[in-house]
Amino acid sequence: MKTKQLGIRTIQHIGIPTADLGRSQRFYKSLGFTNVMSSGFEHNGAQGKVAMMRSGEVTIEIYQLPDSEFELIRQRKIGVIDHIAFDVPDIDRAFQYLKENKFAIVEDGPVYLPFWKNGCKYFNILGPNGERIEFNQILEA
Numbered sequence: 001m002k003t004k005q006l007g008i009r010t011i012q013h014i015g016i017p018t019a020d021l022g023r024s025q026r027f028y029k030s031l032g033f034t035n036v037m038s039s040g041f042e043h044n045g046a047q048g049k050v051a052m053m054r055s056g057e058v059t060i061e062i063y064q065l066p067d068s069e070f071e072l073i074r075q076r077k078i079g080v081i082d083h084i085a086f087d088v089p090d091i092d093r094a095f096q097y098l099k100e101n102k103f104a105i106v107e108d109g110p111v112y113l114p115f116w117k118n119g120c121k122y123f124n125i126l127g128p129n130g131e132r133i134e135f136n137q138i139l140e141a
Contacts, residue, residue, distance in 0.1 A: 006094045012087035012136050013052065013059040021049050021064040028053040028060060039115050050115070061085075083124065085134035091121045094135045098125055106132070 018024040025035060033053035041048050046066030053060045088094045091110045098105060103125045110121040118139040124132045 005097050006086075006135070007089045008086045009089070010057075010087050012085040012134075012138075013061045014084055015061040015063065015082040015134070017082050018062050018064050021051060021062060024062040025051050025053065028055075028062065031055070033060065037116055039113070041113055041115075052115070083132040083134045085122070085136045088135050088137055091123070091135060091137035094137075095123055098135075110137075 016024070029035070033055040035051050036054045036059070037050075037052040039050050041050060041063075043065055048063060048065045050061060050063040053062060095105070095110050106124040106126065110123050112119055112121050116138050118141055120136055120138045122134050122136040124134045127133055
């Protein structure tokens with residue numbers, strides 16, 4: 001497979017689940033990260049929250065699922081890395097390419113989130129060990 005087909009430019013972020021978003025934000029701030037984006041999101045009909053923390057070229061997504069999903073977080077062992085996200089210039093093209101090549105795609109299509117100024121779209125595939133690999137496009141307009 002040729003990576004130019006997907007247009008992967010860089011690792012966009014690393015996602016880390018947390019049981020206490022404020023505590024995690026303070027921790028990463030103490031390491032020199034700054035909050036560059038905060039938002040809420042819907043998960044199984046309830047509200048979760050997220051913060052993107054950045055230091056130099058490194059972005060970490062820390063997110064807290066809704067209280068109703070707390071047990072899910074515990075089962076995943078809080079603090080483990082949840083996914084690696086690749087930045088792509090055309091999310092629809094990347095989705096189509098991976099679908100045509102029979103990758104194990106988690107979502108039915110790219111999903112919109114109200115993150116960043118104009119939102120973003122993402123989808124995940126599963127790697128050979130069950131790891132989630134996210135493809136993400138921050139929308140320009």
